[in-house]
Amino acid sequence: MSEQNFDIVVLGGGSGGYAAALRASELGFTVGLIEKDKVGGTCLHRGCIPTKALLHAAEVADVSRDSAKYGINATFEGVDVAGVTSYREGIVAKKYKGLVGLVKARGITTIEGAGRLISPTTVQVGEDTIVGKHVILATGSYSRSLPGLEIGGRVITSEQALELDFVPKKVVVLGGGVIGVEFASVWKSFGADVTIVEALPHLVPNEDESISKSLERAFRRRGIDFRLGVRFAGVTQNEDGVIVSLENGDTVDAELLLVAVGRGPSTANLGYEEVGITMDRGFVITNERLATNVPGVYAVGDIVPGLQLAHRGFQQGIFVAEEIAGLNPVVIADINIPKVTYCDPEVASVGLSEAKAVEQYGAESITTYDYSLAGNGKSEIIGTSGSVKVVRVNDGPVVGVHMIGARVGELIGEAQLIVNWEAYPEDIAPLIHAHPTQNESLGEAFLYLAGRPLHTL
């Protein structure tokens, strides 16, 4: 039994927790980082990185299948799942090694074990007590299911989907959000028949409606089946497969059912309520500066209501470390956090959708422009269609950018600067976009909105 004392104790070493620890140590604080599994958390081990490796392998499969289109003779002979797994695990292992080395090099003390908050300044890990002048809660999230829908056997979540050692012949994906459409995209590229079931009227329902509709068209062209606006009723499974029934009476049979209905906060039985922290349905409630109601205790990442994204976790971790240091960091509204969905085609957005902009400013006070990637040379070269839609306030800034097409995720960097810097199209129009790049599509859209279109009418 021992007691260790730090300036800052971080509970959970995922994107939010380790970012807080890194920034805090950089600012001269002593830091104890408690992790029960592996530093890097969901994003590195079970989320962003492994799924994007899968999506890249899926792209390679599609490119090899379509190579004749580019005059290259290649044949797609199938998916070597063991090979994909070793590629994916290799990436994760390399990044993990780098991260562990970085955490150590920054002088952060990593404490292995499951922690429980026992007072506003103390976390219990086994027999040991870890005491901090400040405590940052960063325990992350888990794959949720629906009431009565038990995970097991052929009913899986993203964790088991990543570990599959075969390509299923037929899959039902329950949930048309980010995780659902990404797995649907991978499996289709790998040769599976895929059906997505989504209760809301559109795929990626958090996106601008026009983008959701474009994705639906693209998925239809790819032969990905989807049922929208219909609720899941139940599932039965046997040795051969699953039968998924929907509330409209339809049934869909498949080899597997992937449940991708969102992620819940990992906060149960961690002592948060007992210490008096205000919670709501398992989420930790903070003010906009990420302080809980208990002085000295902060929360970051997926346990804080809002977008569950790794880069939001990083930013919040950095924010809290700087807040504790008295640096008065800038608050970034959730709406201005960039979002990318890495299916094929990719979807990327930041800021207000057209509907939200109308709600906020009134229809007469905004202008939107939808630039088709058909006019963009680089998009033509790589064989993608899609669009870049921008929303501006009249005589005011750009408040939203919404994109769909292969590789548009890489354009979000510029888009998020424009929206967060509240740039006017007139500010951007004189600046230069390299040719031929897909970034030019953003340039063209802003030229248009600034009243001086170049390659459009």
Ligand SMILES: Cc1cc2nc3c(=O)[nH]c(=O)nc-3n(C[C@H](O)[C@H](O)[C@H](O)COP(=O)(O)OP(=O)(O)OC[C@H]3O[C@@H](n4cnc5c(N)ncnc54)[C@H](O)[C@@H]3O)c2cc1C
């Ligand atoms: C399949 C999938 C794909 C995703 N893709 C993307 C993407 O492309 N881009 C993106 O931005 N986001 C993506 N995400 C979301 C992203 O992974 C999360 O938003 C991010 O990991 C949240 O970070 P966090 O620090 O809040 O939590 P986590 O990363 O979940 O980390 C929490 C950590 O706390 C530890 N922990 C929990 N309880 C305790 C305890 N009691 N004691 C000690 N340690 C504890 C856990 O072991 C874990 O390591 C994806 C998620 C999934 C599931």
